[in-house]
Amino acid sequence: MSATPPPPAPVPVPSRTQYVLEQVKHEILTGALPPGSPLVETELAARFGMSKTPVREALKSLAGRGLVVMTEYRGAAVRGVDAAMARSVYDVRVLLEPEALRRTVTARAGLAAAHAALARADAATDAAERSLANRDFHRALYLPCGNPLLVGMLDDLRDQAALVSSFAWQTLPTWDREAAEHRAILARAEEGDAAGAGAALSDHIEGFVRRAFPPDADGAAGPAPGGRAGEQEPRP
Numbered sequence: 551m552s553a554t555p556p557p558p559a560p561v562p563v564p565s566r567t568q569y570v571l572e573q574v575k576h577e578i579l580t581g582a583l584p585p586g587s588p589l590v591e592t593e594l595a596a597r598f599g600m601s602k603t604p605v606r607e608a609l610k611s612l613a614g615r616g617l618v619v620m621t622e623y624r625g626a627a628v629r630g631v632d633a634a635m636a637r638s639v640y641d642v643r644v645l646l647e648p649e650a651l652r653r654t655v656t657a658r659a660g661l662a663a664a665h666a667a668l669a670r671a672d673a674a675t676d677a678a679e680r681s682l683a684n685r686d687f688h689r690a691l692y693l694p695c696g697n698p699l700l701v702g703m704l705d706d707l708r709d710q711a712a713l714v715s716s717f718a719w720q721t722l723p724t725w726d727r728e729a730a731e732h733r734a735i736l737a738r739a740e741e742g743d744a745a746g747a748g749a750a751l752s753d754h755i756e757g758f759v760r761r762a763f764p765p766d767a768d769g770a771a772g773p774a775p776g777g778r779a780g781e782q783e784p785r786p
Contacts (some may be wrong), residue, residue: 566604570594571611578617578628579712580678581720589618589626616710631717633763639710640759646707647755648748650692650700651735655744659694664736666690671729677716680725685712687732691739691751718762728758 574594577583589609591602598605609626612618620626629635654661667687674680685708692704719725731754738747 566598566600567607567611570598570600570605570608573598574608575612575615575617575709576678578612579681579709579716581716583628584720585628585630585713585717587628589628591625615706617713629713631714635710636714636718636759636763639707639714640755643704643707643711644752644755646700646704647688647692648751650695650697650704651739651751652744652748653695653697653700654691654693655739655742655747657694657696658742661690661736661739663690663693664739668729668732668736671725671732677719681712681716681719684715684728691735714762715758718758722762724758724761728754731757 574583574589583589591605591609594605595602609618609620613620613626617629618626619629664687667683667690671680671683671687674683689705689708693701695701731750735747735750735754738750
């Protein structure tokens, strides 16, 4: 007589802090909470039906990820995005991410996850899903690089990079252009051209921040002028 199999383990319920963190982060990265939006603990606690403690802890975690700023007298707010912040984040990306991709290609790692992310981005019906697919595409390129420390450093940049791109896409939606660049990068990688794939990725990262924050007439960088969110122009 066969033994009765044990019941399935219960699915863990996310903590209240984690729930608030994920909800607020989603709204920040999709533009529902634009840069500078105040994040009032009492209002968020009432909205989510909980005490202020998990809300406060969630905001602290988001501040540690670079998405929220907290001051003693003004409270918490969504981090502002300007050219200096954007260039700092993307400068680190261009130093690390192409090298990670070169190592991925050299190791002949599979890139099925990158293809799946591209397909999701093409099928996306809103900016939120497109943004998530974009992040997954980039991570699929560097995740198999073979260096966990390098992966961790790039993972730490993901939220801040997504904040920059979400902000930029509100005024200059270049999704189609960046999608074409993604396909070109992936094609180079699958050909085994590590140097070419890395160079294409460098151009892609640098080109995005240059288009989004071009120099103005005085030589200082500022937000890109131009279209409104939802207009299609040539997709990071």
